[in-house]
Amino acid sequence: MVVVGSGAVGLAAATAAARRGGRVLFVLGPRARVDPATIRRRLRTAGAPTRRVTVMARSEVVCVDGVGRVEAVVVRRVGSPRLLAFNTTSCVASIASSRRYSTARSPR
16 A cells, blocks of 8 residues: 555555555655654554555655556655656555645635
């Protein structure tokens, strides 16, 4: 499983996958407010094993591809031309909420 971002939905999905013995890759963008140690601590607190969890900070998803379903995700570290491809069966976009980026409408 590939989790893009550090929101609650992604952490819940990653926790469930790690408990089932699956491998989890977190992709955190360059402006992520959470560091890799915090992700691992949150997973351990939720009772998920972290030995099969990889956290890539300062990275971005370049491509998600597959036929009829997700089969591969391509990731690039920011500032590097090198691409890393991962075979996967799921990709979860989980953006942490922030008041700064609220979707509430402003009064007219």
